[in-house]
Amino acid sequence: QVQLQESGPGLVKPSETLSLTCTVSGYSISSAYYWGWIRQPPGKGLEWIATIHHSGITYYNPSLKSRVTISVDTSRNQFSLNLNSVTAADTAVYFCVRDRAYITTDYWGQGTLVTVSS
Amino acid sequence: QSALTQPPSASGSPGQSVTISCTGTSSDVGGYNYVSWYQQHPGKAPKLMIYEVTKRPSGVPDRFSGSKSGNTASLTVSGLQADDEADYYCASYAGDKGVFGGGTKLTVL
Numbered sequence: 001q002v003q004l005q006e007s008g009p010g011l012v013k014p015s016e017t018l019s020l021t022c023t024v025s026g027y028s029i030s031s032a033y034y035w036g037w038i039r040q041p042p043g044k045g046l047e048w049i050a051t052i053h054h055s056g057i058t059y060y061n062p063s064l065k066s067r068v069t070i071s072v073d074t075s076r077n078q079f080s081l082n083l084n085s086v087t088a089a090d091t092a093v094y095f096c097v098r099d100r101a102y103i104t105t106d107y108w109g110q111g112t113l114v115t116v117s118s
Numbered sequence: 119q120s121a122l123t124q125p126p127s128a129s130g131s132p133g134q135s136v137t138i139s140c141t142g143t144s145s146d147v148g149g150y151n152y153v154s155w156y157q158q159h160p161g162k163a164p165k166l167m168i169y170e171v172t173k174r175p176s177g178v179p180d181r182f183s184g185s186k187s188g189n190t191a192s193l194t195v196s197g198l199q200a201d202d203e204a205d206y207y208c209a210s211y212a213g214d215k216g217v218f219g220g221g222t223k224l225t226v227l
Contacts, residue, residue, distance in 0.1 A: 104152070104170065
């Protein structure tokens with residue numbers, strides 16, 4: 001059974017960097033598929049952030065591209081998200097996901113709330 | 119503002135059918151057969167219900183079906199049940215990126 005689990009700070013100060021890690025169990029991320037991040041501000045809709053192929057190829061939301069980095073650590077079966085220069089608008093629940101391809105996200109983590117506040 | 123347009127709400131009585139629309143452009147919904155639909159109950163992660171416009175993952179009831187015409191995709195839920203009450207989001211591949219709709223709150227009356 002594929003499982004994804006987000007981890008990272010729940011509180012980040014404005015202008016600092018938000019860093020999250022997703023640990024995958026039940027499947028080797030180096031085998032296939034894409035791995036990504038999607039966020040949801042409180043009470044609002046979903047926003048696609050970024051996706052990385054198991055080969056390392058990356059795809060970013062153009063509106064966030066200048067601030068986002070997604071990376072993969074196959075030795076730990078993890079992938080990570082860094083979002084710099086955060087503001088209150090980045091406050092959201094962040095989900096890590098497995099993407100079969102073309103925004104077909106079949107496995108989701110439970111989500112982690114990250115609040116940007118001083 | 120979301121890239122794809124969904125009605126904010128929809129409703130139906132148990133046993134009835136309801137259809138939720140998702141309108142994009144020729145750069146996303148209309149340009150690719152890669153539209154997916156997600157169901158989200160409060161406090162939970164979204165669940166994939168439909169992918170590649172019409173396909174259902176294993177375990178999703180055949181009461182859920184998808185279609186597309188031009189730049190508009192649709193999700194139809196037949197035989198409404200109480201547990202179908204949730205938020206529904208469409209998503210589309212848009213050439214090296216993904217875009218979501220703003221979500222539709224489905225109420226079972």
